[in-house]
Amino acid sequence: MTYTKDSVIVKTWVSLVMAGAYTVDQVPALFNLRTVVQEVLGTLE
Incomplete structure (x- = not known):
C-alpha cells in the first residue's frame, strides 16, 4: 500500500500535526x- 498527499489518512494526520495534537x-x-505527511508539511529533511 502506498499513500499519496490526497489520501484521507494523510490529510487527517496533517491536520492533527498542524493543530498541535x-x-x-x-x-x-x-x-x-x-x-x-512530512512532504505535505514541508518538514522532510
Whole structure:
C-alpha cells in the first residue's frame, strides 16, 4: 500500500500535526505515511 498527499489518512494526520495534537515523530511509520505527511508539511529533511 502506498499513500499519496490526497489520501484521507494523510490529510487527517496533517491536520492533527498542524493543530498541535501530535508531532511528526508521532505519525505512525505505516508504509510511507510519515514520509508523505512530512512532504505535505514541508518538514522532510
